[in-house]
Amino acid sequence: MKRFIGLIGVGALAACSVPASVGSVSQNIINGVTDSNDAAVVMVLSQVPGSQSASLCTGTVISPHVILTAAHCVDPAVVGTGAKTVVFVGQQLTQTSPSSDFLTVKETHFNTSFDMNNPQNGNDVAVVILVNPTTITPLPYNREAIPQTMVGQPARLVGYGITSGTDTMGTTAGTRRTAPSTLAKLDDLFVGLQDGAHGICEGDSGGPSFMMFNGVERVVGVTSFGFNGCPLTGQQGFEAGNDTRVDTYADFIDMWVRMFDPPASNAGDQCTSDADCIPLQCVQTSVGKICEQSCGPGASSCPANTTCTSVDGSNICVSNSANGGSGGGGGGKGGGCDVGGQAPIGAASLFFACALLLFARRRRS
Numbered sequence: 001m002k003r004f005i006g007l008i009g010v011g012a013l014a015a016c017s018v019p020a021s022v023g024s025v026s027q028n029i030i031n032g033v034t035d036s037n038d039a040a041v042v043m044v045l046s047q048v049p050g051s052q053s054a055s056l057c058t059g060t061v062i063s064p065h066v067i068l069t070a071a072h073c074v075d076p077a078v079v080g081t082g083a084k085t086v087v088f089v090g091q092q093l094t095q096t097s098p099s100s101d102f103l104t105v106k107e108t109h110f111n112t113s114f115d116m117n118n119p120q121n122g123n124d125v126a127v128v129i130l131v132n133p134t135t136i137t138p139l140p141y142n143r144e145a146i147p148q149t150m151v152g153q154p155a156r157l158v159g160y161g162i163t164s165g166t167d168t169m170g171t172t173a174g175t176r177r178t179a180p181s182t183l184a185k186l187d188d189l190f191v192g193l194q195d196g197a198h199g200i201c202e203g204d205s206g207g208p209s210f211m212m213f214n215g216v217e218r219v220v221g222v223t224s225f226g227f228n229g230c231p232l233t234g235q236q237g238f239e240a241g242n243d244t245r246v247d248t249y250a251d252f253i254d255m256w257v258r259m260f261d262p263p264a265s266n267a268g269d270q271c272t273s274d275a276d277c278i279p280l281q282c283v284q285t286s287v288g289k290i291c292e293q294s295c296g297p298g299a300s301s302c303p304a305n306t307t308c309t310s311v312d313g314s315n316i317c318v319s320n321s322a323n324g325g326s327g328g329g330g331g332g333k334g335g336g337c338d339v340g341g342q343a344p345i346g347a348a349s350l351f352f353a354c355a356l357l358l359f360a361r362r363r364r365s
Contacts, residue, residue: 161203
């Protein structure tokens with residue numbers, strides 16, 4: 001049997017109970033710390049009704065109704081046909097976690113091009129839609145092409161997974177943790193994260209990796225896969241942690257955000273805060289405070305009545321009333337190409353970082 005540890009390789013990682021003492025663990029993610037600051041990073045739990053086990057993943061609130069996660073965290077081929085999903089928003093999941101820490105899910109959607117047998121082909125991105133909007137402040141996700149010059153710069157990981165590849169019972173899972181990392185590699189599909197001292201493990205799938213853009217921390221990746229045993233170095237041309245590039249799949253993500261949380265203002269419009277612009281950010285510029293969307297020559301990604309304009313050294317979409325009614329072409333984001341000519345990764349050594357089954361013994365009302 002192919003050994004994607006956890007959801008698929010049940011024999012490789014035994015199902016586990018949720019321990020009341022999980023918060024006492026000192027090693028977090030891998031060599032990180034317990035995280036009480038990232039309230040918008042949540043747990044995504046999926047369970048087939050009647051099953052004695054559930055899958056544990058991580059996700060990020062990116063708009064009041066929408067949580068960003070990995071495709072393999074909700075794909076029926078991975079979590080089971082008919083699986084029901086719930087979102088946990090607490091810092092630590094225990095047998096006594098209050099019902100108020102669980103949010104009801106309306107539906108889930110994943111990139112249907114995702115292939116669980118070939119994760120190196122990308123497309124491991126999904127959204128979880130809540131029945132009711134959460135009051136948790138959404139986090140901004142990156143929609144701009146990441147330049148190669150950012151390779152080597154600091155990144156940050158957050159997830160609810162186990163803290164060591166030797167934890168075959170999953171007793172260290174269920175607490176939100178964070179750790180520093182480094183953008184070690186960048187291609188059209190993935191941000192490769194590795195610093196030799198920290199990393200991802202089972203249960204961190206779907207969780208965010210963050211980097212700074214002009215002083216603002218944004219989600220740049222969605223945790224997709226790593227390697228058996230959660231090593232801190234990679235193999236076969238991949239880093240220890242491989243996250244789906246958010247900017248490559250921004251169109252997919254934007255579609256669901258705008259469907260369930262349509263913004264009050266569009267790209268190039270005036271705004272007062274990020275809440276006016278979701279999924280964009282409200283940015284102060286020399287032409288006023290506007291919903292920022294990057295663009296570039298030769299494409300037409302700017303909305304109607306806006307123009308791709310150079311403002312403060314960057315090309316962004318600006319409303320025609322703000323730039324004097326000038327016309328012109330818009331721009332587009334980078335990325336989105338398939339990686340060609342790569343051999344499949346050895347299934348015996350690869351795991352989806354979701355890779356965690358836990359007994360769902362706690363009944364929720």
